[in-house]
Amino acid sequence: MGTFWAAWALAGLVTAALLLLWPLRGRTDGLTTAHLAALRGGSRAALVVAVVEYRLAGPLDADRGGRLRLQGSAKPPGTPTPLHRAVRSALARPLALADVAALPVVLRARRGLRRELVARHLLCGRLRRTAAYVVALGAAGAAAAAILHGSAVLGAPVVAACLALFAAGPRTAAGRRELARRRRLHPLPPAPRTAARPVDRPGPADEAALLVALHGRRALRVLLPVFAARTGMLGGRTARDVVSRSDRVVGYSEYWALGSGSTGPGSDSTGPGI
Structure with missing residues (x-):
């Protein structure tokens, strides 16, 4: 069960990071x-x-x-x-x-x-950033559930990464x-x-x-x-x-x-x- 929650947490983390940080290229002229x-x-x-x-x-x-x-x-x-x-x-x-x-x-x-x-x-x-924070919050919750089910090694890094996304700007x-x-x-x-x-x-x-x-x-x-x-x-x-x-x-x-x-x-x- 812990692995199940950890997988959901990781998927949520990746989704939140893409929402917040994508794209890799932008217009910088002028x-x-x-x-x-x-x-x-x-x-x-x-x-x-x-x-x-x-x-x-x-x-x-x-x-x-x-x-x-x-x-x-x-x-x-x-x-x-x-x-x-x-x-x-x-x-x-x-x-x-x-x-x-x-x-x-x-x-x-x-x-x-x-x-x-x-x-x-x-x-x-702003809307995309709000969506990223909501998804990151859900991922942190899933990671916390993984920790409670005995998968602290998988869940703890996801919780830390979710907190880092909130501070990323x-x-x-x-x-x-x-x-x-x-x-x-x-x-x-x-x-x-x-x-x-x-x-x-x-x-x-x-x-x-x-x-x-x-x-x-x-x-x-x-x-x-x-x-x-x-x-x-x-x-x-x-x-x-x-x-x-x-x-x-x-x-x-x-x-x-x-x-x-x-x-x-x-x-x-x-x-x-x-």
Whole structure:
């Protein structure tokens, strides 16, 4: 009986994995930094990259309270997407990043970006992902029954694999491969070894935006630590958390302003993130 349940569990696991990870190939031509950020960390990460690109282009700054301010008639930088245009529209007045993310025009653009990645077969659609989780849950139940019937050697690995599927995130195999390829081509430079106060050193705008899209918070801490901390892009951390103790002694209080207090768009995981 244990072997019977283990066979059903294995079949369910394979079905769930195919639903979640298939296909092996997707359309990767024409991907912008916003697409790559959404592929890595969700649509909130894409929003962060769009804001960073405006910052790198020059017309955007943040005040001490973390509110974003667009100066003049800013044009969308680089290869604009509907998300860039939505951000420009949202920042007609100073807003914190969390407030920008919640605006309907920005939410629509974020959803559109995700739908495009699903159409490219780089992300798994919501219905298919839900079906995969339901099947995985059934497979885990069958594996638990196999364990109760004395087939722990067969059932336990299936339970572990089902739990891994729940933590795998929405990227398909094609999306995972493309993200890994881009990260190999554009590794994150090492952080500067200095005890001085953090300074934004983004370098070339195109390369900096791409590194933020591919590496998230780690790139922000290396390239734009002051701006990212001030605006709450580092997961709710403030500028005070980034400034070194020695800087506080010599009085760099302008970098102590609180960020927006919002939860950052996530980590380098597959869930919503920077």
